[in-house]
Amino acid sequence: MTQPNAPVVAAPSPSGAGAATRRASSFLATRPRLRLGLLLSAPLTWLVLVYVVALAALLVTALWSVDAFTGEIVRGLTLDNLREVATESLYRTVTLRTLGVAALVTVIDVAIALPIAFSMAKVASPRARRMLVVAVLTPLWASYLVKAFAWRSLLSEGGLVDWVLDPFGAHSPGYGLTAVVMTQAYIWLPYVILPIFAGMERVPDALLEAAGDLGASAGTTVRTVVMPLLLPAIVAGSIFSFSLTLGDYISVNIVGGANQMLGNLVYTNVGAANNLPLAAAIALVPIVIMLGYLAAVRRTGALDNL
Amino acid sequence: MIPTTRRGRVGALAAAVTCSLALAACGGGGSDDAATEAPTKLGKNEGQVSILAWPGYVEDGSNDPDADWVTDFEKETGCKVTSKVYGTSDEAFNLAKSGDYDVVAASGDLTLRMVAAKAAAEVNTDLVPNYAKVFDFLKDQEWNTVDGKNYGVPHGYGANLLMYNSDVVKDEPTSWDVVFDKGAQYKGKVTAYDSPIYIADAAMYLMAKQPELKIENPYALDEKQLAAAVDLLKEQRANVGEYWSDYLKEASAFKTGDSVVGTTWQVIANTIDQDNVKTTVPEEGVTGWNDTWMIAAKAKHPNCAYAWLNHIEDPETNAQATEYFGESPNSEEACEFASEGFCETYHAGDKAYSDKIWYWRTPIEQCLDGRTDVTCTDYSDWTKAWTEIKG
Numbered sequence: 001m002t003q004p005n006a007p008v009v010a011a012p013s014p015s016g017a018g019a020a021t022r023r024a025s026s027f028l029a030t031r032p033r034l035r036l037g038l039l040l041s042a043p044l045t046w047l048v049l050v051y052v053v054a055l056a057a058l059l060v061t062a063l064w065s066v067d068a069f070t071g072e073i074v075r076g077l078t079l080d081n082l083r084e085v086a087t088e089s090l091y092r093t094v095t096l097r098t099l100g101v102a103a104l105v106t107v108i109d110v111a112i113a114l115p116i117a118f119s120m121a122k123v124a125s126p127r128a129r130r131m132l133v134v135a136v137l138t139p140l141w142a143s144y145l146v147k148a149f150a151w152r153s154l155l156s157e158g159g160l161v162d163w164v165l166d167p168f169g170a171h172s173p174g175y176g177l178t179a180v181v182m183t184q185a186y187i188w189l190p191y192v193i194l195p196i197f198a199g200m201e202r203v204p205d206a207l208l209e210a211a212g213d214l215g216a217s218a219g220t221t222v223r224t225v226v227m228p229l230l231l232p233a234i235v236a237g238s239i240f241s242f243s244l245t246l247g248d249y250i251s252v253n254i255v256g257g258a259n260q261m262l263g264n265l266v267y268t269n270v271g272a273a274n275n276l277p278l279a280a281a282i283a284l285v286p287i288v289i290m291l292g293y294l295a296a297v298r299r300t301g302a303l304d305n306l
Numbered sequence: 307m308i309p310t311t312r313r314g315r316v317g318a319l320a321a322a323v324t325c326s327l328a329l330a331a332c333g334g335g336g337s338d339d340a341a342t343e344a345p346t347k348l349g350k351n352e353g354q355v356s357i358l359a360w361p362g363y364v365e366d367g368s369n370d371p372d373a374d375w376v377t378d379f380e381k382e383t384g385c386k387v388t389s390k391v392y393g394t395s396d397e398a399f400n401l402a403k404s405g406d407y408d409v410v411a412a413s414g415d416l417t418l419r420m421v422a423a424k425a426a427a428e429v430n431t432d433l434v435p436n437y438a439k440v441f442d443f444l445k446d447q448e449w450n451t452v453d454g455k456n457y458g459v460p461h462g463y464g465a466n467l468l469m470y471n472s473d474v475v476k477d478e479p480t481s482w483d484v485v486f487d488k489g490a491q492y493k494g495k496v497t498a499y500d501s502p503i504y505i506a507d508a509a510m511y512l513m514a515k516q517p518e519l520k521i522e523n524p525y526a527l528d529e530k531q532l533a534a535a536v537d538l539l540k541e542q543r544a545n546v547g548e549y550w551s552d553y554l555k556e557a558s559a560f561k562t563g564d565s566v567v568g569t570t571w572q573v574i575a576n577t578i579d580q581d582n583v584k585t586t587v588p589e590e591g592v593t594g595w596n597d598t599w600m601i602a603a604k605a606k607h608p609n610c611a612y613a614w615l616n617h618i619e620d621p622e623t624n625a626q627a628t629e630y631f632g633e634s635p636n637s638e639e640a641c642e643f644a645s646e647g648f649c650e651t652y653h654a655g656d657k658a659y660s661d662k663i664w665y666w667r668t669p670i671e672q673c674l675d676g677r678t679d680v681t682c683t684d685y686s687d688w689t690k691a692w693t694e695i696k697g
Contacts, residue, residue, distance in 0.1 A: 066686075072423060090694050156562040174494065175548055175564065254555075257494075257548045260696055271397050273502075273689040 055287075061280035073276060081281035091265070095285055098261040101181055102245040108185040109192040109241045110234055116193055118226075121200035122208070136193050144187060148251045151183040155255060175257035183251045188244050192237035199233020200226075232301040242293065246286045262286055344430035344455075348609050355610035357389040358401055359411035360597070361553055362573050362631040363461070364389040373630045375623045383617070385610035393551040394501040395666070396689075399423075408605040409614050411461060413595040414449035415503050415666035419685075421452050426600045428455045433612050436619035439637040443657045449667065450598045458598035459615055462624065464633030464652065465594035465663050466499070466507065467585040469570035471563065482511045482588045484567050486538055489545035496542065497556060497568030500549035502685065502692035503666055506593050507569060508535040508542075510664055514590040523675035524593065525667040532683045532691060539695045549696070553577070572632025594663035595633075628652075634660070 028035045063077045085091045120132045139147070152175075154160045161172040173179055203226055211221040249263025260268075262285055269279035297303070357364050364387065367374030376387050390407070392398040395416040402410045402425050412420055420426040431437045437459050444460040451457065470479055474492065483489075486508070489496045498504055509524035512534055521531050547565055550556035557577045559565035575585045599618055601611045617623055621639035628635040629644050634652040641649035653659035667674060673682040683691075 090697065093697060152558075153562075156558075157564045158562060258543065258546045258696065260693075265693065268693065271400060273686075273693070274396055274400055275686075275689070 058280050058283060058287075061277055062284060064277040066275050066277060081278045082284075084278065085281045085285065091282065091285070094260055094262055094265055095289075097177070097259070098246060098263075098286075099289070101177060101184070101261065102242050104181050105184045105188065105245045106192075106238045106241045108181070109189050110196075110238060112185075112189060113193040113196045113237060114234075117196040117200045120193075120197050121203075122205070133197075136190050136197075139187075140190050144250065147187055148183055148254045151179065151186070151251075152254050155179050155182075175255050177256065177259055179255040179257070180252050180259070180261075183255050184245045184248060185241075187251070188241040191240035191244070195236040195240070196230065196233050199230050199236070203229050232304065235297045235300050236303070239293070239297065243286075243290050246289065344428040345433065345608065345612075346430060348433055348612055351383050351385050351610050351613060352607040353384055353610070354386040354388065355408050355607045355614050356406060357387060357409045357411070357614065358392060358398060358407040359389060359409075360413075360631070361391045361393075363411050363627060364391075365627070365630060370630075373626065375617075375626050379614065379617045379623075383610065383613045385607070385613055387614070393553070395503065396501060397551075399425075402602060405602065405604040407602055408607045408611040410600045410602060411597055412458070412600050413597050413666045415668045415685075417449045417457065417598050417600065418452070418668050420600060421457050425603055426457050427603045427605065427608075429458055429601055429615070431456055431459065434459055434616045434619055436616050436621070439621060439639050440619065441637060441655055441657075443660065444596070444636055447596070449596060449665065458600035459619055460636045461597040461599055461618065462628040462631070462633045462636050463594060463596040463660060463663065463665065464572065464628075464631070465587065465592035466569050467572060467575075467592065468588050469560065469568060469575055469583060469585045471560065471566040472582045472584055474563075474566040478584070478586055479567070480586075480589050482507070482590050483515075485545075485569070486511055486542055487515075489542055489567075492567050493545045494547045495564065495566040496545045496547060497559060497565040498539075498542065498546055498549050499569050500551040502688040503593075504569070505532070505535050505539065505688050505691060506664065506666070506669075508538045510593060511590050512538060522677075523673075524664050525669045526673040526675040526677065526682050527669065528673070528677075528680040528682055532687065536691045536695060540697075543695055543697065573630070576632055592663055594665055596660075596663075596665040 028038075062081050063079065065074045065076065065078050065080065066072070067074055116132075116136070120129055120136075124132055155172050155174065156162075157172070157174070159172060165171060173182075207225055207229075208221060211225050216224070247263055249261060249267045252259060252261045252264055253267075256264075262282060265282050266279045269275045269282065294303070362373075364376060365373040366376035366387070376389075380386055390401065392401060395413055398410065398412065399416055399419055401407065402412075402416075402420060403423060410416075410420070410426070412426075417426070440460055444463070445451075446456070447460075450460065468479060468482065468484070470484070472478075474495070475484065484492070485496050485498065499507075505527075506524040509521055509527055509531065512519055512531075513521045513524065516534065519531050519534055521527065527535060548555075548559060550559070550565075550568075553571065553574050554577075556565065556568075556570065557574050560574075560578050560583050561580065570585060572585060575583060599615050601608065601615070605611050618627065619636070621635075621637050622643045624635050624637060625640040625643035625648075628640070629648055632652075634654045635641065635644065635649065638655055641654055649655070669683060669685050669688055671681050671684050673680065
């Protein structure tokens with residue numbers, strides 16, 4: 001291999017630079033591990049800078065404190081913030097509330113997404129399928145804020161929801177946690193439909209037909225054939241709706257009435273209370289929850305579906 | 307093994323220290339004492355000025371074509387104005403410390419914090435010719451002057467009023483009890499200002515309703531008094547539909563009827579502009595604000611900053627700005643430019659009325675009412691209490 005090649009490469013570039021390049025490449029050619037290391041070092045440095053250092057900075061900030069009057073950050077290490085977040089009942093209540101909202105949003109989104117994804121993947125004609133994918137994606141083109149404010153006016157006193165429900169003697173739920181769940185479920189729905197749709201497309205039609213031929217009812221087919229194959233995709237979708245709801249504070253501000261979620265506590269501690277260290281300590285809560293969630297779903301293979 | 311582990315730990319520690327040092331270098335803009343010295347004469351205008359202010363303080367006609375006192379200023383001085391609006395003093399404090407703003411319009415609960423954090427520069431009022439026209443009782447006050455040094459010029463003052471929807475609240479309320487003890491009848495439709503400073507409103511109500519608490523000043527609360535105010539606010543929380551800090555959010559809630567009673571600024575009532583939304587001054591009195599135009603310690607455009615201070619102190623501009631916001635102007639001359647009856651409505655220059663308003667102050671450990679036998683709760687206690695109240 002090398003003998004016919006060597007004179008060809010060497011002949012046109014006898015200069016120093018060419019020789020150095022050649023030397024380097026022949027040096028690397030025999031050392032695959034070093035080659036791999038050099039190739040990976042650039043993206044790895046980036047990853048470490050962006051994720052690990054950012055997280056470490058957050059952790060270090062959580063250990064600082066704030067001078068009460070001047071609002072200046074005091075850079076002495078203390079565990080007070082972490083202890084406060086771990087022991088005060090306020091943070092427990094808000095964490096549970098946030099978890100509840102995130103779980104409810106996820107359940108609602110999956111319940112809505114399943115039939116939509118099924119009809120997109122298995123029922124619709126290829127032409128209709130394209131149209132449906134576009135329809136699912138369309139809401140993503142509108143700004144988050146616009147959608148949240150649209151829900152504010154929909155749910156307001158005498159708003160559209162009130163007007164529709166009025167003949168049935170019911171009323172709009174008004175601003176509060178119900179409104180937050182509705183708004184969040186609406187906003188994150190496309191993120192749940194898409195992975196489930198992708199997973200549903202991978203379920204072979206032949207399996208559905210085989211189940212039918214063997215006498216399984218529609219319900220049995222869904223339970224014993226579709227769901228096990230689809231579970232990783234469903235979990236993948238739930239990661240989106242769950243984590244996005246967990247960190248949200250804007251829609252709570254807009255339609256949540258007087259309620260607070262974890263994101264609001266972070267926001268008020270940064271924006272109003274001017275207590276960055278405490279905000280950092282609170283921000284660790286959703287990170288810990290998400291790490292636990294990801295660890296729990298890792299075995300389902302959901303992470304390969306993201 | 308042991309030496310290796312130890313070296314590992316030292317290495318990790320060194321990494322952590324370097325990291326925090328690097329962060330300190332990034333985040334901490336060292337305070338520069340020299341910068342707070344007031345200038346004795348002004349130089350050439352820098353061509354621009356950036357202003358941090360309450361909504362409605364810096365209007366260039368884009369919100370309301372009739373409200374424009376920026377365009378003329380830009381033409382006369384050549385200082386292009388960029389402005390940012392904030393919703394609470396706490397938000398303003400954070401923004402002001404960023405060093406991106408030359409001028410800050412600050413209420414009394416912010417000014418002293420600005421001075422303490424060395425974020426405000428001493429102001430030479432001789433360089434603000436229009437300062438001479440300002441009412442004397444607004445000058446050299448504890449919220450704009452510290453240790454004989456002046457840190458800003460007065461803008462105007464006003465009260466946090468009680469706003470109500472007369473379709474639902476039939477009789478004009480005479481007491482704040484409609485949002486506290488009698489709030490349950492408007493359950494889910496009561497609103498309150500979303501800032502720890504709102505605790506003072508509860509304390510002021512308790513001053514009248516529970517004299518045994520011996521509250522003398524709603525900004526000087528010892529632990530027991532703060533606990534009483536917090537209890538009252540926790541009871542109120544059950545009736546609150548939403549808290550507001552964004553004035554447009556309160557305006558929209560009152561327009562649709564989602565909120566029917568609660569604390570407000572006159573400018574919000576003016577924005578809503580509906581016959582059934584009215585404001586009133588309850589018998590327990592009102593909290594309020596007395597605002598100061600400050601210059602940032604790190605101002606990049608100090609000359610344009612002084613030009614703005616002089617412009618906003620100009621009686622005609624001051625009349626426009628304070629009338630637009632719905633607060634009392636800062637000079638007698640401003641009343642000549644204001645519309646008929648404006649100065650009477652807002653009690654401009656009425657020192658006795660002004661003395662009755664509990665202007666926003668920053669609560670500190672040293673009791674503001676002069677008590678020395680107890681320590682008072684400070685603003686960080688208030689902030690913590692406020693998060694708890696909201697739950």
